[in-house]
Amino acid sequence: MTPSIEPVLLLTDLLLWAMLAAVGAYAWYCARRPHLALPWRRVFESRSAMASAVVLAAYLLIALADSVHFRPALDAPSRAARPVYSTEVWSLLDVGLRRLRLGTEKTYSEPFATRLFAKERIEVSEGPLAGKTVRDYPRLRYGGAQLRSEDERAGDIARRALAGFAPALGGWMVLCALAAWRIAARRKLRFAEGWRSLWRGETGLPWNSALAALGLLMLLAAPLYSLSFAYHVFGTDKVGQDVLYQSLKSVRTSLVIGTLSALVMLPLGTALGVTAGYFKGWVDDVIQYVYTTINSIPGVLLIAAAVLMLQVYIDSHAELFPSALQRADLRLFALCLILGMTSWIGLARLLRGEALKLAELEYIQAAHAFGVPDARIMLRHILPNVAHIVIITLAMEFSGLVLAEAVLSYVGVGVDPSTISFGTMINAARLEMAREPMVWWSLASAFVFMLTLVLAANLFADRVRDGFDPRLRRRAGAAAGAA
Amino acid sequence: MIGYLLRRLLYAIPILIGVNLITFTLFFVVNTPDDMARMQLGTKRVTPEAIEKWKAERGYDKPLLYDGRAAGLAKLSHTIFFEKSLRLFVFDFGTAEDGRDIAAEIRSRMWPSFALALPVFLVGLAVDITFAMFVAFFRGTRLDVAGVVLCVAMMSISMLYYIIGGQYLASKLWHLVPISGYAGGLDSIRFLILPVIIGVVGGFGAGARLYRTLFVEEMSKDYVRTARAKGLAETTVLFRHVLRNALIPVLTGAVAVIPALFLGSLLSESFFGIPGLGSYTIDAIQAQDFAVVRSMVFIGSVLYILGLLATDVSYTLVDPRIRLQ
Numbered sequence: 090m091t092p093s094i095e096p097v098l099l100l101t102d103l104l105l106w107a108m109l110a111a112v113g114a115y116a117w118y119c120a121r122r123p124h125l126a127l128p129w130r131r132v133f134e135s136r137s138a139m140a141s142a143v144v145l146a147a148y149l150l151i152a153l154a155d156s157v158h159f160r161p162a163l164d165a166p167s168r169a170a171r172p173v174y175s176t177e178v179w180s181l182l183d184v185g186l187r188r189l190r191l192g193t194e195k196t197y198s199e200p201f202a203t204r205l206f207a208k209e210r211i212e213v214s215e216g217p218l219a220g221k222t223v224r225d226y227p228r229l230r231y232g233g234a235q236l237r238s239e240d241e242r243a244g245d246i247a248r249r250a251l252a253g254f255a256p257a258l259g260g261w262m263v264l265c266a267l268a269a270w271r272i273a274a275r276r277k278l279r280f281a282e283g284w285r286s287l288w289r290g291e292t293g294l295p296w297n298s299a300l301a302a303l304g305l306l307m308l309l310a311a312p313l314y315s316l317s318f319a320y321h322v323f324g325t326d327k328v329g330q331d332v333l334y335q336s337l338k339s340v341r342t343s344l345v346i347g348t349l350s351a352l353v354m355l356p357l358g359t360a361l362g363v364t365a366g367y368f369k370g371w372v373d374d375v376i377q378y379v380y381t382t383i384n385s386i387p388g389v390l391l392i393a394a395a396v397l398m399l400q401v402y403i404d405s406h407a408e409l410f411p412s413a414l415q416r417a418d419l420r421l422f423a424l425c426l427i428l429g430m431t432s433w434i435g436l437a438r439l440l441r442g443e444a445l446k447l448a449e450l451e452y453i454q455a456a457h458a459f460g461v462p463d464a465r466i467m468l469r470h471i472l473p474n475v476a477h478i479v480i481i482t483l484a485m486e487f488s489g490l491v492l493a494e495a496v497l498s499y500v501g502v503g504v505d506p507s508t509i510s511f512g513t514m515i516n517a518a519r520l521e522m523a524r525e526p527m528v529w530w531s532l533a534s535a536f537v538f539m540l541t542l543v544l545a546a547n548l549f550a551d552r553v554r555d556g557f558d559p560r561l562r563r564r565a566g567a568a569a570g571a572a
Numbered sequence: 573m574i575g576y577l578l579r580r581l582l583y584a585i586p587i588l589i590g591v592n593l594i595t596f597t598l599f600f601v602v603n604t605p606d607d608m609a610r611m612q613l614g615t616k617r618v619t620p621e622a623i624e625k626w627k628a629e630r631g632y633d634k635p636l637l638y639d640g641r642a643a644g645l646a647k648l649s650h651t652i653f654f655e656k657s658l659r660l661f662v663f664d665f666g667t668a669e670d671g672r673d674i675a676a677e678i679r680s681r682m683w684p685s686f687a688l689a690l691p692v693f694l695v696g697l698a699v700d701i702t703f704a705m706f707v708a709f710f711r712g713t714r715l716d717v718a719g720v721v722l723c724v725a726m727m728s729i730s731m732l733y734y735i736i737g738g739q740y741l742a743s744k745l746w747h748l749v750p751i752s753g754y755a756g757g758l759d760s761i762r763f764l765i766l767p768v769i770i771g772v773v774g775g776f777g778a779g780a781r782l783y784r785t786l787f788v789e790e791m792s793k794d795y796v797r798t799a800r801a802k803g804l805a806e807t808t809v810l811f812r813h814v815l816r817n818a819l820i821p822v823l824t825g826a827v828a829v830i831p832a833l834f835l836g837s838l839l840s841e842s843f844f845g846i847p848g849l850g851s852y853t854i855d856a857i858q859a860q861d862f863a864v865v866r867s868m869v870f871i872g873s874v875l876y877i878l879g880l881l882a883t884d885v886s887y888t889l890v891d892p893r894i895r896l897q
Contacts, residue, residue: 378587379590382591385873385876385877387832387835387872387873390865390868391594393853393857393865394865394866395598397857397865400611401607405610405611492731495730495732496731496732499839500857501857502857522739522744532733540729543728547728548724
């Protein structure tokens, strides 16, 4: 038996999973140390953090499902022959959205449309005009193709939406009941009391907000998914590709850019910032010189210059990249590197200031007196005390990077044009602004998906800042004391 | 004071040299001029002669750092580094792909950029500060929470959507202003008003939230408590004491960006067809005109350094405790 798929390992896939593993290890490490777990607990005690964490987790799931790539085998002409694999690379997400990926129309069609957005010559098969050709809007190949008559559309949509809605509602209620049962079991209460404390939010963490956000997501996503089997829920774009499919594929690009840029930013910013603040003197001067110089080049221009040069490099070394997907993937990764190179400065500056202060404190002086080597002092005594700044900065940077991707793609220095991203979606839709009537659905869909992601990230980052910043905590404590 | 300014200006020189080295590395070392020529001429079927011709026309046919064949000082000056990078210091930018003089182009294009960026900056500052004062006055109440949520929601929307939405509403639906274009003189107001409004709205979320944080932080300081204990009305405390002190970081922060206003806004300018430096840069990036991008990088960092200098000076003007030596 030969395997019917051949795995394809992309660089960003690997890094994304590695990143997830690192975050998991950090969470595990934190969970067993109360002083590290406490700030995170404070973060999740807020309702908005809980709700946005659920939304972010949903996006992450989509991105991860889209980060397992493989090439399916084609039907081999004979059994003895070695399996031939398709040149098209699929991901797990594509398998779930098979119908959306394959169901392409000729060109634009409106959301829930049964007919194309542009008129075409079609041959009439029945009625008085049979055999003649007329100019009309042709029926879609996939959208609403199951309908015998287009008058049934409204009823069909309602039926399908309900078919998605009902199980989602049921599933959500089961989840709620499980949560209530668990709370009741933990506190040795009756089930009804557990239910009541869940409803009123009288639990340690606001599980009711998480469940509400989850419910909202499930109740929206399930009908959309069940409808997507018969209609183009968000319409199709210029080449007839489903816009819902594009929006879901864009999620991975956004998350890759938002998270992998940290890969460069984190080590550079931390190492240089702490070193500069700890050693002072000429080391500090050199590091300050480096970051002032990089900072003095306007960010977009530096990114543009770097991406232009990357483009030249890729074009003149085409033999290095076996497939278009790998080329696009490398460009995505390079973009992350470049974004990281331009965004570590803020972090380094903050850490330098903090390290300057810490280096003067008695416990550092004591470590010196005991003869602890500098590297060890920085690692064991300074780094843990600036970790909150690193976490806050990373959380705050994320949404900015997601927004930057769209702008950079518009400028022409973003991801590869073949990579589906919010930026390329907006860019393609923008050109159709002048069309009458307007093609609005690509823009609207990208808007909704992007706004949800960035808003959730911003709200979560806000809470992370509140939970980790010792200054804010002291003030909140003082205010509580005064009241 | 003058001595300090001179020293700061001298300090700018190594930074500009650093910028120069970065651009030099990016544009000539990572990729050779041959690669650029192939890119410009189209990768397929380029004869070596065509590449040589392209390089000779643009002066890229010299060695990078050292020319052993030349005599005397020309060993160093007859190089790409000298001609393309060091020349930037005297604002000699050479010519763009279309044969025009880049320096002249920059001189004529910086004014439309400034005409757009300055009102955005001033109006934006006024609106953001007013709103921040307003919510800070009601801090801790529902109004404050609603204000912060509004800011976070507004900063979560991509600038592209503000521009596209504004163009659609104002130009296409209501026919209030032309959708894009530019004219000199007073006529320009008609073309600038929409981009200015969009610029202000687009920057509102991040700006107002930042200023609110500054104001609230200022309000928790000891002198504010003293002023209240003295029996001053809350409005007096806010406008007489808090506002003045909180404006110091706001204004000095704002001074830093004034020189950069000449660079213009990449997005607004290219969407609204304003012939400023922002749209110049975008066009150059899209046409892969390396000479223009290189020049803009240099100009950008010069303006940034001027901004840093202006910030330091403005500190001494508003805060008598700081003396520059």
